[in-house]
Amino acid sequence: MSSEIQEGQDQLREVLGKTLHRFKNNLQTQLSLMNIQTSTNRSYFDDKKVIVDRVFALTHIYDLYYRSNKDEYFPKDSRISLQSFLLQFFQYIKSSTTKIDYELHDMSEINVELDDLLLLSYIIIEINDFRKSLDDNLLLEIEHKEKKVHLKFSFSSIEDHQKFHELFKDQYKIFDLMVMQLKGKFDYKKKFVRLSFPIL
Amino acid sequence: MKTKILVVEDDKLVSYEIKTILDKNGFDVNICDSYTNCIKNLDTFKPELILLDIDLSKKYEGIQIGSYLNSKCDLPFIYITGYTDIETLKRIQTTKPVGYLSKPFREIDIINNIELALYNKKAKLDGINGNGTTAELELEESKYSKPIKRALEYIDTNINQEIKTEELIRVSGWSKFHFIREFAKEVGVTPYQYIFDQKMKLASSKLKNTYQSVKEIAFDLGYTSNSSFTNAFVKHSGVSPSHFRKKYCR
Incomplete structure (x- = not known):
């Protein structure tokens, strides 16, 4: 019995250690984004809003990560439901504007790595800043x-x-780095821009 | 000529940020994101210092590179990581990095670590080329017998953790009594005193030259609590670590 308790405590310690490590990496990403922003002259339409949105994205992710794992006996990976996160995050984004609409196809079976999901949310925040600058x-x-x-x-x-890149090329550096990190790519069509990235 | 620094990091945002900081501070920087690319860069880019992410490809590949650098060449390297657990720290210590940067980091953390590593590298080279030749150094080392040399090397490698006399006796290959007597005769102090002095020397250097907190330094030196480190430091220097830092830092 005592060896079971010991084993449980060791596993718990491991999970906590991994979570702390992941969280510190995510904080590093936040700092890096702010520093890259300065060094690349990426001027946001609303700097404060962008930073607040990133902090909330981080909060939503960890909230969901905690809730989806708390009933499990030591989660083995750090994947989160894509659909649950996006529903929550879009609701958050929409609470400050009526100028965003979204369509979410059924992805209830899809789980994505926490770090990748965070990058996706940061990309959406960038797109939303482009929207604000266009007042569109x-x-x-x-x-x-x-x-x-x-x-x-x-x-x-x-x-x-197809001219979207041309329109925002001076503000594209952060966008490009995040898409590279996601191993994704852009397709520029007449009616839309499409970002595709693999689920590993 | 600019100092060449190789950054081995697979997170594009973090590596871009580090590159920006290093460019701004006048370094020549190259970035790579894997073990294979790093090894290639050693020949093509010829770096003088390496910044190394531990968790490359999420499988501790950085430690593999650290081991390679430690065994195959004399290039100083600094680990960058979000890990601060004892197990990982013990693992990385065996590869002998010259520094350790914990995420999230600031520009000043990176620059201070690099400057300190380059300064130590230069001091080491000056020691060899200036104060004495390699032959003289070898002569200096040869004043120790082989078992004592092995024990001193063991202390040097494991200075960041608790060092037990039993382990020193084991690496020396001598009996307990003989080892302690010979150590005192050759080195001039007891093994315990020697380890204590070495730890305090390193602690003083860290307090003077880094922004690491006292708690972190205590942990880095293998002390399990802040208070036991503070007591040891007071015993050695006559002042507390924070007073020592205030006295020596502007």
């Missing part, structure tokens, strides 16, 4: 196909999204 309406659509997540976005004032 944004439509987001997310679906899952063949082990990939596809995020489509479009702005009502942009007629041809």
Whole structure:
């Protein structure tokens, strides 16, 4: 019996250690983003809002990570339900504007690495800042196909999204780094821009 | 000529940030994201110092690179990591890094660690080329017998943890009584006093030259509590670690 308790305590210590490590890495990402922002002259339409949104994304992720794991006897990985997170995060984003609409296809079976999900939320925050600078309406659509997540976005004032990169090229550095980290890629179509990244 | 630094980090955001900081501070920087690329860069880029993420590809690949650098070449390297658990720290200590940067870090943390590592590297080279030749150093070392040399090397490698006399006796290959008597005769102090002096020397250097907290330094030196480290430091230097830092830092 005592060896079982010892084993349980060791596992708990391991989970706590991993969580702390992950959290510190995520904080490093937040700091890096702020520093890259300064060094690349990425000027946000609303700096404060972007930072607040990133902090809330981090909070939502850890909240969900905690809730989805607390009933399990020592979770083995750090994957989180993509659908649950996005529903929660879109609700948060929409609470400050009526100019965002989204369509979420059924992805109830899909779990994504916590770090990747955080990057996805930061990408959405960047897109939302582009929207603010355009004072425009944004439509987001997310679906899952063949082990990939596809995020489509479009702005009502942009007629041809093939020119989207040209429009924001001076503010693209952070965007590009995050997409590289996700191992994703952009497709620029007339009606929308699509970001695809693999679920590992 | 700019000092060449290789950054081995697979997180694109973090590596880009480090590169920006190092560029700004006048270093020549190259980035790579894997064990294989790092080994290639040793020949092509010829770095003078390496910043190394421990958790490359989420499988501690950084420690493998650390072991390689430690055994195959004399290149100083600094680990970057979010890990601060004792097991990981013990693992990385065996690879003899010259520094350790904990995430999240600030620009000043990176620069201080690098400057200190480069200063120590230069001092080591000056020691060899200036104050004495390699032959003279070898002569200096040869004043110790082989068993004592092995014990001193063991202390040097494990200075960041608790060192037990039994282990020193084991590496020397001598009996307990003989080892303690010979150690005192050759080194001039008892093994316990020697280890204590070495730890306090390192603690003083860290207090003077780094921004690590007293608690972190205590932990780095293998003390299990802040108070036992503070007591030891007071015994050695006559002042507490925080007073010592105030006295020597601007």
